[in-house]
Amino acid sequence: MNMQISQRTAQTQGLVMTGHMQQAIALLQLSNTDLQRYIEQEAEENPFIDVARSDRALPSLPYSGGKGNDGDDASSRVANHPLSLYAHVAAQFDLMFTSAQDRxxxxxFLEALDENGWLGEPLEEIAFACAxxxxxxxxxxxxxxxxxxxGxxxxxxxxxxxxxxxxQGLMTPLFRAVLDNLPRLAAADLTGLARVCNCAMDDLRTTLKQLRSLNPKPGADFLIGDxxxxxxxxxxxxxxxxxxxELNRSxxxxxxxxxxxxxxxxxxxxAREYVGERLGVARWLRRAVEHRNQTALAVGAEIVRRQAAFLEHGPARIAPMTLADVAQTIGVHESTVSRVTTGIMMVTPQGTMGLKRFFSTALSSDADSEGGASAAAVxxxxxxxxxxxxxxxxxxxxxxxxxxxxxxxxLARRTVAKYRDMLHIPSSFQRKRQGKLNAM
Structure with missing residues (x-):
């Protein structure tokens, strides 16, 4: 067996992700609120970083929702909206928890609260995260x-x-029995429900009337449209x-x-070495935040340019659009657009929504149709x-x-079924059964 040892030299190109590059990418995903929190944390460790907000007022140019409502403006929509669910609960926590650890x-727990007011994560995960x-x-x-x-x-x-x-003082043994047998109620099996609850039908109807007065989604009351x-x-x-x-300067x-x-x-x-290192970090952070703002503004402007019909007429006219479409137009990588649209929210005449919601694939149309409609519009x-x-x-x-x-x-029937599931809409059989229950 002949064995030979050889040495070869080759030149390759590769991208090394430095710590600053990773941080800059992470900044793209942050909302203004999260970015403020991040900068404040950096300022606590760096004496040469000052956090400031622009004194520039919000734009007050009139815009309409397609119906000529010139009296509505962006500043009033942002400043005068009702208290959010998050802020409502946080204000109560300020009074309920005096200990920093408990707060x-x-x-x-508040981070795990979903838009309906339910706990959106398993209790085991929250317990693990909080030790x-x-x-x-x-x-x-x-x-x-x-x-x-x-609730x-x-x-x-x-x-x-x-x-x-x-x-509300409604909890009785019969009410508890009904709650323990909600699947029977969902199946509209009132006879079977009365049997397992060991009650008369008239008593059951009274309890069901009380049950319908409750709100299964108490958090949804804090949301108006989008x-x-x-x-x-x-x-x-x-x-x-x-x-x-425009960026929300407020x-x-x-x-x-x-x-x-x-x-x-x-x-x-x-102190010269320490000062030089801290000053370099401060200058980098300033450039990174400016780059994040410019990128977010460019992505938002391109989305608005492509979704003019939505701004005029509402969700039924949202146009097909992909991340690649926007990325190619503004000259950035598709992953950059994906990161920017993750945490950024935009207020429009049709409501306030995340940038991700504007992206939707096109559905095939027949020969007489003018182009494909977006899946979101359908x-x-x-x-x-x-x-x-x-x-x-x-x-x-x-x-x-x-x-x-x-x-x-x-559109195929299976596509409608898939979209129903995405919208949390029950089947026609379930909706008919629910209609009967509501009519009682």
């Missing part, structure tokens, strides 16, 4: 469930309704030349570098159809598919 744990055992987690859960309105932080429907029933739990990062207004996108943080203090500190030779049409249907005779998936396909993209 930090409560805030972790609690399950008994301690259960005790804290009971504490945060004491907020108003009752918040419930883990399921039965618990949500039970919290409200306890608060209004969100925090202020938007971008604002769309109508000007004389068309639609205009929440936009800015990094200021204290060059004067740094110059004085460098006179001390012993889902909106399905939602409107179901909302307007006769509860006693709901539309089947086949019927919806035929109605959409008449004047739009060709």
């Amino acid at each position: 930090a744990i409560a805030d972790r 609690l055992d399950m008994d301690e987690a259960e005790h804290m859960l009971l504490a945060v469930q004491a907020v108003e309105p009752s 918040l932080f419930a883990r399921n429907l039965a618990e949500c309704l039970a919290l409200q029933a306890e608060d 209004l969100i739990e925090r202020e938007p990062d971008l604002i769309v207004t109508r000007s004389a030349t068309g639609w205009k996108v 929440t936009l943080p800015a990094v200021q570098v204290d060059e004067a203090s740094a110059a004085i500190a460098t006179q001390d030779k012993r 889902r909106y049409r399905i939602q409107k159809m179901v909302a307007a249907e006769d509860p006693a005779n709901p539309l089947s998936d086949d019927a919806i598919a035929q109605m959409v396909s008449k004047d739009g993209p060709i």
Whole structure:
């Protein structure tokens, strides 16, 4: 066997992700609020970083929602919206938890609160994140469930309704029995429900009437249309030349570098190395924040340019658009657009929503149709159809598919079923059964 040892030299190119590059990429995903928090944390460790917000007022150019409402402007929409669910609960936590440790744990529960007011994460995960055992987690859960309105932080429907029933003094043995047998109620098996609850039908009807007075989604009361739990990062207004996108200066943080203090500190030779390193970090952060703002503005402007029909006429006219479309136009990588659209919210005449919601693939249309409609627009049409249907005779998936396909993209029944699931719309059989229950 012949063995030879050889040495070869080759030249290759590769990208090394430095710490600064990773941080800059992470900044793209942050909202204005999260960016403010991040900069404040950096300022605590770096004496040459000052956090400031622009004194520039919000734009007040009139814009309309397609109906000529010139009295509405972006500043009023941002400043005067109702208190969000997050802010409402946080304000109560300020009074409920005086211990910093308890407040930090409560805030972790608050982060898990979904838009309906339910606990959106398993209690085991929250306990692990807060280094609690399950008994301690259960005790804290009971504490945060004491907020108003009752029903918040419930883990399921039965618990949500039970919290409200306890608060309103409705919890009786019969009421508890009904909550323990909600699947029978969902199946409209009233005879079987009365049998397992060992009650008369008249008593059951009285309890069901009380049950219907409760709110299964107490957090949804804090949302109006697409209004969100925090202020938007971008604002769309109508000007004389068309639609205009601006950064929300009322929440936009800015990094200021204290060059004067740094110059004085460098006179001390012993501190010169430390000052140089901290000053370099401060200058980099200022450039990174400016780059993040410019990228967010460019992405938002391109989205608005492509979605002019949506701004004029609403969700039914949202146009097909992909991340690659926007990335190619503004000259950045597709992953950059994906990161920017993750955390950025934009206020428009049609409501406030995340940039991700504007992206939707095109559906195939017949020969007589003018281009493909977006999947998001079709889902909106399905939602409107179901909302307007006769509860006693709901539309089947086949019927919806035929109605959409008449004047739009060709839609299969299985596609309607998939979109129903995405919109959390029950089947026609379930909707008919629910209609009967509501009519009692």
